[in-house]
Amino acid sequence: MCRNCRAIIGAGEDHCAVCGAVAQGNNSPEIAHHAADRETLRFARAILGRPYKFTIILLIANFLIFLLMWQSSGLHSHIVDVFSPQVLLAYGAKQNFLIRVSHQWWRFVTPMFVHVNILHLMVNMYSLWVVGPYVEKLYGSAKFVVFWVLTGIAAVFASYLTVGTPSPRLGPLGKFLFRPEDVPSAGASGALFGLVGVLFIFGIKFRHELPEGFKRAFGTGMLPIILINLFIGYLGRGFIDNAAHLGGLVSGAALALVVGYRRPGAKAGMAFFWYVLQVAAIALVAISFFKVVQHFPHPLAAPVNQAEPLREENVEFLNFAQAMNKAQEVFYSVVARKDASEIDGALKALESAPSLNANADELRESLKPLLIKAKKLNDDRAAADERAGKELRQREHELIKEFGAWSQKYNEWLKTEGKNYAGLQEVSGSPSP
Numbered sequence: 001m002c003r004n005c006r007a008i009i010g011a012g013e014d015h016c017a018v019c020g021a022v023a024q025g026n027n028s029p030e031i032a033h034h035a036a037d038r039e040t041l042r043f044a045r046a047i048l049g050r051p052y053k054f055t056i057i058l059l060i061a062n063f064l065i066f067l068l069m070w071q072s073s074g075l076h077s078h079i080v081d082v083f084s085p086q087v088l089l090a091y092g093a094k095q096n097f098l099i100r101v102s103h104q105w106w107r108f109v110t111p112m113f114v115h116v117n118i119l120h121l122m123v124n125m126y127s128l129w130v131v132g133p134y135v136e137k138l139y140g141s142a143k144f145v146v147f148w149v150l151t152g153i154a155a156v157f158a159s160y161l162t163v164g165t166p167s168p169r170l171g172p173l174g175k176f177l178f179r180p181e182d183v184p185s186a187g188a189s190g191a192l193f194g195l196v197g198v199l200f201i202f203g204i205k206f207r208h209e210l211p212e213g214f215k216r217a218f219g220t221g222m223l224p225i226i227l228i229n230l231f232i233g234y235l236g237r238g239f240i241d242n243a244a245h246l247g248g249l250v251s252g253a254a255l256a257l258v259v260g261y262r263r264p265g266a267k268a269g270m271a272f273f274w275y276v277l278q279v280a281a282i283a284l285v286a287i288s289f290f291k292v293v294q295h296f297p298h299p300l301a302a303p304v305n306q307a308e309p310l311r312e313e314n315v316e317f318l319n320f321a322q323a324m325n326k327a328q329e330v331f332y333s334v335v336a337r338k339d340a341s342e343i344d345g346a347l348k349a350l351e352s353a354p355s356l357n358a359n360a361d362e363l364r365e366s367l368k369p370l371l372i373k374a375k376k377l378n379d380d381r382a383a384a385d386e387r388a389g390k391e392l393r394q395r396e397h398e399l400i401k402e403f404g405a406w407s408q409k410y411n412e413w414l415k416t417e418g419k420n421y422a423g424l425q426e427v428s429g430s431p432s433p
Contacts, residue, residue, distance in 0.1 A: 040211035046264030047137050054141045055132035058148065059125055062188060065091065065113050066121050082117045085184050092292045093184040094156050096163045097332055101404040104295070106288035108160070112152035113285075114186035124188040131195045134218075138202065138261045142274035147198055147255055148191050149281040151248045155190020158247025176234055177243045182336040185241050190248035193229070196222060197252025202261065209263075297414075316354040317418070320364075323353035324410065327367055331403060334374040335396065343375045359417060363410050370403050 073087050089095060092110025099107050115121040136144035163182050166174025179185075203210065203219020215221070226249065233242040323346075330346040333339045350368055355361050377399060381392055 040213035043211045043214065043264055048133075050137040050262075051141070052133035052136040054145055054148075055128065055136050058132065059128060062113055062115070062121065062125055062128075066115055066118070069114070080118055086297075088114060088116065088184040088186055090292075090296055092289065093186040094159060095184050096160055096182045097336055099160065101400050102407070104291070106291040108153050108156045109149070109285060109288035110292055111156050111186040112148075112188050112191045113289075115188070116186060120187060124192060127192050128188065128195075131192060131199065135195045135198050139198075139259065140262050140274070142271075142278040143259060145278045146274065146281050147194060147252065149285060150255065151194020151197070151252045152188070152191035154251035155194065155244040155248035156185075159185050159190070159241050159244040162243035176237050177246070179241065179243075182332075185244065187241070187244075190241075190244040193245045193248035194252030194255075196226060197249040197254075198256040200226065201253045201256035205256065206261070297411075317356060320353045320356055320360065321418075323349040324364065324367070327371060328407070331367075331371055331374050334371075334378050335400060335403075338378055338381065340375045340378040343371055347371055357417065359413055363406070363413060366406060367410075370399070370406060373399055373402075 069083055069087055069091050072090065073083055085093075089098070091114050092107055093114050094107045094111040098104045115124065132144070135147060139147070159179075162178045163180075164178060165180050166178035168174075170177075199218045200222040203215060203217070203221060207215055207219055210218070229245065230242075233240045233245055327346040327350055330342045334343065347368060350364055350371075353364060377392065377395055380395075
């Protein structure tokens with residue numbers, strides 16, 4: 001770490017990239033003459049001496065949510081394992097199906113605090129620790145919070161728009177941006193790319209007033225970081241959400257184009273406008289996680305008492321719930337992925353599922369025609385021409401609405417009558433829509 005400006009010095013670096021000071025412990029005669037230029041040093045001390053409390057708050061919040069997710073997974077999985085889709089969705093991961101059908105709008109906000117495993121969390125939190133303080137010190141805590149939330153939402157929205165099969169006309173770009181399967185998506189990387197976009201435009205926009213050290217660190221100095229990460233995204237395009245990264249990067253750059261920063265010597269007072277936006281951004285995050293709590297499936301992963309055998313009614317309920325969850329997954333696969341290969345198996349599983357009570361039987365029977373309609377829709381799509389596309393889209397929209405209404409009834413049954421069945425490891429395979 002630099003003795004003068006407290007910026008991080010990379011391994012093997014001879015001097016600080018921000019203020020130009022010689023690295024501590026480096027007495028090489030070749031660089032002994034390289035002294036920090038006074039203007040850069042003054043600027044660095046004025047900027048980097050500012051607090052960065054909200055960067056720390058975000059770090060704590062992300063770690064706290066990860067620990068809650070690990071606890072909900074039963075604490076039985078290895079810490080480097082990827083969380084199950086049930087856990088990810090329960091804590092607010094993005095899935096187009098739940099946003100579109102069940103109108104779970106908060107999934108545009110919560111994914112930036114959700115991570116799939118400890119490695120994912122550590123990489124993103126290290127990046128936040130490196131990049132976040134610079135943005136917060138340059139722009140102040142209020143603008144930093146607004147940047148984080150807005151770019152995070154923009155990243156999720158970009159991901160939402162790019163789920164599906166890309167047009168052949170897009171070629172490699174389509175494969176880079178689009179994800180054919182509507183799998184749960186989460187992570188802070190979109191918001192982090194937003195902060196990188198802010199620093200990139202900051203260095204270009206204010207290049208005439210920045211000292212040399214800051215010109216090297218920001219602006220075009222951010223290009224290698226951006227290009228390397230996009231290249232990594234291209235290599236991992238099968239599982240990395242590149243659209244979210246680009247959405248965050250572009251939105252961060254756009255915000256930096258119109259927002260000024262706190263210049264050295266400026267008062268620390270917060271403009272009322274940005275204070276209001278900061279409070280609104282924090283409130284939006286709080287309300288979104290309140291909605292997560294409201295729709296949290298109970299129990300998500302209740303421990304099983306191995307000392308006592310499951311009662312017969314528990315076994316029956318477990319078989320019933322597994323058949324219902326499988327049927328819902330197959331329905332989703334047909335609508336979102338156009339894969340109807342498991343329809344017949346799901347229908348047979350529903351037929352053989354045990355009878356619990358009249359309401360459960362009604363729910364099971366009403367799910368069968370939805371699966372049959374989904375299969376018929378998939379067959380018609382395969383044989384249809386372009387003129388039939390509008391009609392098929394209308395049928396799909398109506399079928400999704402019908403399934404959404406059924407899902408609400410089923411989840412209400414799980415929360416009421418389903419709670420009477422104890423001793424199960426999992427009651428519901430998906431969060432309440």
